[in-house]
Amino acid sequence: MIDSRLRILIRRMTLEDIDQVVELDRLSFPIAWSARTYQHEIVHNETSTMIVLQEADAEPIRKTNGGEQGGWLPRLLIPERHPYVPLLGYAGFWSIADEAHISTIAVHPDWRGHKLGELLIWIMVREAIAKNAAVVTLEVRVGNQVAINLYRKYGFTVVGRRKGYYRDNNEDAHIMALTPLDEALRARLERFKRALSRTLLIDIGPLSRQP
Numbered sequence: 349m350i351d352s353r354l355r356i357l358i359r360r361m362t363l364e365d366i367d368q369v370v371e372l373d374r375l376s377f378p379i380a381w382s383a384r385t386y387q388h389e390i391v392h393n394e395t396s397t398m399i400v401l402q403e404a405d406a407e408p409i410r411k412t413n414g415g416e417q418g419g420w421l422p423r424l425l426i427p428e429r430h431p432y433v434p435l436l437g438y439a440g441f442w443s444i445a446d447e448a449h450i451s452t453i454a455v456h457p458d459w460r461g462h463k464l465g466e467l468l469i470w471i472m473v474r475e476a477i478a479k480n481a482a483v484v485t486l487e488v489r490v491g492n493q494v495a496i497n498l499y500r501k502y503g504f505t506v507v508g509r510r511k512g513y514y515r516d517n518n519e520d521a522h523i524m525a526l527t528p529l530d531e532a533l534r535a536r537l538e539r540f541k542r543a544l545s546r547t548l549l550i551d552i553g554p555l556s557r558q559p
Contacts (some may be wrong), residue, residue, distance in 0.1 A: 359555070366383050449485045470540055483528075
């Protein structure tokens, strides 16, 4: 029997990913981070953990019409509008004292609806626990009910509000927090992983920055 689950590799973001991450950022947000910002996060920011998702079964492809093109050809669930999507999503957080603050998270528009956003939240919380964080925090648009519902599923609660936080339209942001990161949460994460594994095969590569 053929296993039709989407095979996902979770790995640390590298400098080679920056061009694709910036493009994905532009597709996802009105105001995107620059390539220089991502370079800083990867190379210089010791508090930063940046990760990407790609399909584990992807293989290098080349154009045959007189030239070559680097990239990845997903073998499963290939979007019609973007057949050469090298990265499916990315996320990052900053470790500040005992807090893990999720700084960015995005899934390629053509790959939404496959639980990749939830997978990113799952791995961010997992990594925060591995780094001995006591709380995970984030900001989310007050009107983004889909994201708010996902965060609440994982135990995040609204603890504050930032007025006019988003510069593109002056929309407010909810501040949401997840705590405690205890054994009960670890047990929930295992249940969520089992649920995610019904549609995703998850391969976790090296993620945490070595001390």
